Amino acid sequence: MAETTSPSLTTQRTSAPTLAGEPLSADICVIGGGAGGLHVAATAAAFGRKVVLVEKHRVGGEGLNAGSIPSKALLAAARRARAFETASDFGIASIDPKTDHRVVQHYVRRVISATAPNSSVERFTGLGVHVILGAARFLDKRTVLAGDYRVTARRFVIATGSSPSVPDVPGLETVSYFTSDTIFDNDRKLPHLVILGAGPTGLELAQAHARLGSRVTVLDTGRALSKEDPEAVAIALKALRAEGIDLREGVTVERIERLAGLVRLHVTTENGTVTVDGSHLLFATGRTPNVSDLNLEAAGIKYGPEGIVVNRGLRTSNSRIYAIGDVAAGGPRDTHASTWHAEIVLRRALFWLPAKAEPTLVPRVTFTEPEIAHVGLTEQEARAAGHKINVLRWPFVENDRAEAERETAGHVKVVTTPRGRVLGATIVGAEAGELIHLWSLVVSQRLDIKAVAGAVAPYPTRSEASRRAAYRAYASTPSNPALRKLIDFLARLG
Numbered sequence: 454m455a456e457t458t459s460p461s462l463t464t465q466r467t468s469a470p471t472l473a474g475e476p477l478s479a480d481i482c483v484i485g486g487g488a489g490g491l492h493v494a495a496t497a498a499a500f501g502r503k504v505v506l507v508e509k510h511r512v513g514g515e516g517l518n519a520g521s522i523p524s525k526a527l528l529a530a531a532r533r534a535r536a537f538e539t540a541s542d543f544g545i546a547s548i549d550p551k552t553d554h555r556v557v558q559h560y561v562r563r564v565i566s567a568t569a570p571n572s573s574v575e576r577f578t579g580l581g582v583h584v585i586l587g588a589a590r591f592l593d594k595r596t597v598l599a600g601d602y603r604v605t606a607r608r609f610v611i612a613t614g615s616s617p618s619v620p621d622v623p624g625l626e627t628v629s630y631f632t633s634d635t636i637f638d639n640d641r642k643l644p645h646l647v648i649l650g651a652g653p654t655g656l657e658l659a660q661a662h663a664r665l666g667s668r669v670t671v672l673d674t675g676r677a678l679s680k681e682d683p684e685a686v687a688i689a690l691k692a693l694r695a696e697g698i699d700l701r702e703g704v705t706v707e708r709i710e711r712l713a714g715l716v717r718l719h720v721t722t723e724n725g726t727v728t729v730d731g732s733h734l735l736f737a738t739g740r741t742p743n744v745s746d747l748n749l750e751a752a753g754i755k756y757g758p759e760g761i762v763v764n765r766g767l768r769t770s771n772s773r774i775y776a777i778g779d780v781a782a783g784g785p786r787d788t789h790a791s792t793w794h795a796e797i798v799l800r801r802a803l804f805w806l807p808a809k810a811e812p813t814l815v816p817r818v819t820f821t822e823p824e825i826a827h828v829g830l831t832e833q834e835a836r837a838a839g840h841k842i843n844v845l846r847w848p849f850v851e852n853d854r855a856e857a858e859r860e861t862a863g864h865v866k867v868v869t870t871p872r873g874r875v876l877g878a879t880i881v882g883a884e885a886g887e888l889i890h891l892w893s894l895v896v897s898q899r900l901d902i903k904a905v906a907g908a909v910a911p912y913p914t915r916s917e918a919s920r921r922a923a924y925r926a927y928a929s930t931p932s933n934p935a936l937r938k939l940i941d942f943l944a945r946l947g
């Protein structure tokens with residue numbers, strides 16, 4: 454088991470600045486070998502640019518090693534356990550699944566290993582990228598010290614990602630705890646896991662652990678999944694609570710203490726102070742951009758608590774340097790957002806095209822069951838932006854495939870202008886993450902709701918719910934007096 458002992462949050466190695474270092478020049482120097490950095494490096498090298506990639510820890514970044522991949526592998530194992538428990542709904546005897554946590558952990562590692570070759574040092578070296586393993590640190594506006602090299606480059610791309618942020622709760626130094634950096638190394642049953650933070654990280658890990666046999670309590674100072682449409686969140690939270698997760702919102706952990714064999718949290722709620730005891734603690738309280746060891750001041754790069762300040766072209770305050778992915782302030786923090794940022798930078802740096810980042814084009818998915826997927830504006834954001842809107846819905850309870858599979862929770866909800874331009878879509882339900890891609894296309898291409906209503910969906914699929922929601926745009930058509938007159942007239946003709 455790999456819990457963190459306070460107060461060290463991450464192990465960021467820093468290179469002591471030295472004048473030594475073999476000079477190395479490049480067209481593009483990429484700092485950080487996660488999803489975003491690797492995409493820039495591979496593509497720029499494919500176009501014949503001389504590329505240096507600097508990675509201080511593990512090539513593949515957080516997504517591969519401690520983010521999307523291990524969390525989805527753990528959720529996949531948890532889904533199997535849940536299927537055993539609920540099989541009697543289908544006429545098959547349910548069983549109480551027994552989890553071998555060492556084998557589950559081995560499975561998670563196996564999935565990481567299976568996807569790792571795509572982001573190995575060997576692969577990138579083979580593509581012609583000069584890979585340096587070590588922490589990068591700016592010496593001046595055009596030079597970075599990395600490993601044994603002093604790298605100068607025409608362009609730099611900072612893609613150093615983010616790390617778990619852990620609040621300074623009194624008593625934290627007395628306990629050990631997990632973050633997303635360490636939880637996937639755990640290979641033991643956690644009898645009662647208390648999770649602080651009900652964002653996507655907290656809730657995905659809550660459901661995974663609950664299904665694998667842990668008792669789970671989640672505490673959040675604010676609202677769970679506060680960015681998402683409240684209607685969708687209510688459906689997902691109902692399902693999580695029905696699986697036994699004790700989720701409390703609007704509560705504050707005032708103090709933590711270690712007692713024999715357990716961790717005790719003193720929690721303020723609207724009804725006073727209570728104690729919550731657990732066997733293990735996981736912080737899922739948000740992320741901090743990885744900037745502290747880059748010496749950004751030397752390069753004239755502005756940054757703040759949210760990350761490196763960039764314009765819509767992802768340029769920093771040093772016009773030769775871009776920042777992408779989790780480390781860039783204000784943008785979405787998802788793997789596909791990092792690779793999309795990479796594509797914007799490649800278009801600008803290689804082809805001088807005026808590509809721009811528009812965060813509302815990036816879909817996001819919380820992979821609980823049911824999933825919540827969203828793209829564009831939520832109903833609340835559209836109203837706050839002053840749009841007049843129509844809201845179109847179709848519930849999965851009216852979807853034949855969902856009925857056949859007994860997964861009828863949720864709906865498709867689409868927000869359009871009165872003239873039918875789609876501003877955003879939220880889907881809550883099984884496979885919402887797959888279904889949202891259609892709406893991503895619609896929002897990014899500024900398509901009209903007619904485009905979805907007019908495209909035939911196969912039967913019986915969940916996709917039909919998207920088409921049915923789109924069709925709701927015509928709900929008032931049969932009672933339109935002018936149209937009724939026209940139909941009457943045409944009927945008289947023959």
Ligand SMILES: Cc1cc2nc3c(=O)[nH]c(=O)nc-3n(C[C@H](O)[C@H](O)[C@H](O)COP(=O)(O)OP(=O)(O)OC[C@H]3O[C@@H](n4cnc5c(N)ncnc54)[C@H](O)[C@@H]3O)c2cc1C
Binds near residue numbers: 511587633777791
């Ligand atoms: C539990 C969890 C689950 C997630 N699930 C999903 C999901 O399902 N889907 C999704 O889209 N997103 C998911 N995310 C978010 C996703 O992992 C991140 O948005 C993504 O990894 C960010 O990619 P990046 O390239 O910006 O940074 P990273 O992947 O963090 O890569 C940054 C790299 O830079 C390196 N680095 C840092 N400082 C330096 C330095 N000074 N010098 C050299 N190298 C440096 C780091 O070692 C790291 O390898 C999840 C995150 C978590 C925590």
Ligand SMILES: NC(=O)c1ccc[n+]([C@@H]2O[C@H](COP(=O)([O-])OP(=O)(O)OC[C@H]3O[C@@H](n4cnc5c(N)ncnc54)[C@H](O)[C@@H]3O)[C@@H](O)[C@H]2O)c1
Binds near residue numbers: 654740817
């Ligand atoms: N499925 C996915 O794509 C996925 C999964 C995980 C993370 N991510 C991305 O990573 C980013 C970070 O997500 P996250 O869930 O780690 O963080 P988050 O910032 O989204 O959520 C953190 C939660 O912790 C709560 N919190 C903060 N301090 C607290 C405290 N002291 N006590 C209790 N609660 C506290 C906040 O109110 C918030 O609800 C997001 O942008 C997310 O999109 C994506």
